[in-house]
């Protein structure tokens with residue numbers, strides 16, 4: 001793993017996860033370009049003299065093209081807002097316009113599966129189905145489109161990583177989350193990660209080539225299941 005200073009674009013920089021990623025990236029000495037909706041730019045005021053901002057919808061190819069130019073890494077929050085292919089449009093714009101050498105790291109949730117080997121509890125599946133249906137019915141969130149976004153990423157030959165977040169909570173950092181290849185693995189059982197540490201994992205992935213073409217499912221480093229199983233070889237970090 002090599003850790004060097006980079007120019008990093010954060011797509012969705014004004015959200016909760018995005019703001020943590022901005023802070024971690026600056027802490028590592030990276031140059032940061034943030035993309036966020038124009039009306040959300042004030043949420044980044046505390047970073048104003050240290051980052052540049054390209055305002056606009058994250059699924060606008062022209063906004064993304066401008067923001068990712070010259071960037072060695074792109075951290076993308078896949079947010080399935082509205083019924084407008086927001087996630088897949090955002091992912092496609094990044095895949096189309098990022099520099100050829102760039103490391104691309106995307107965020108999503110445990111519900112995304114690549115190889116079908118994830119084992120979900122009945123309760124988890126029922127909740128995803130209900131949320132998907134309800135959110136689409138009120139035209140607020142399009143979970144299916146985050147699935148489509150990840151399908152496009154998984155079939156891309158770009159240097160991607162898709163980080164699959166567990167349930168999230170706020171609170172001080174517990175350090176880099178642990179991960180495993182499949183939901184259902186015992187180390188992930190606690191299903192809880194601090195949001196600040198989800199962001200830490202995203203930023204750290206820029207320097208971890210062993211995560212290229214992987215979709216790690218993460219859980220908090222100090223969560224009970226991680227503490228109990230961290231000695232297991234599979235995926236422990």
Ligand SMILES: NC(=O)c1ccc[n+]([C@@H]2O[C@H](COP(=O)([O-])OP(=O)(O)OC[C@H]3O[C@@H](n4cnc5c(N)ncnc54)[C@H](OP(=O)(O)O)[C@@H]3O)[C@@H](O)[C@H]2O)c1
Pocket residue numbers: 011012013014015016017018036037040043077078079081082086107108109110164165166167168195
């Ligand atoms: N929340 C969870 O429990 C959870 C669990 C597992 C994984 N994840 C994943 O973690 C990532 C971040 O999720 P989060 O819940 O922490 O949210 P978040 O970081 O606050 O991100 C929400 C993003 O969506 C944008 N957004 C909000 N409303 C919008 C709208 N109507 N139209 C367009 N963009 C809009 C926000 O931008 P503005 O600043 O402009 O509003 C922000 O960039 C996502 O990839 C999610 O799939 C979340």
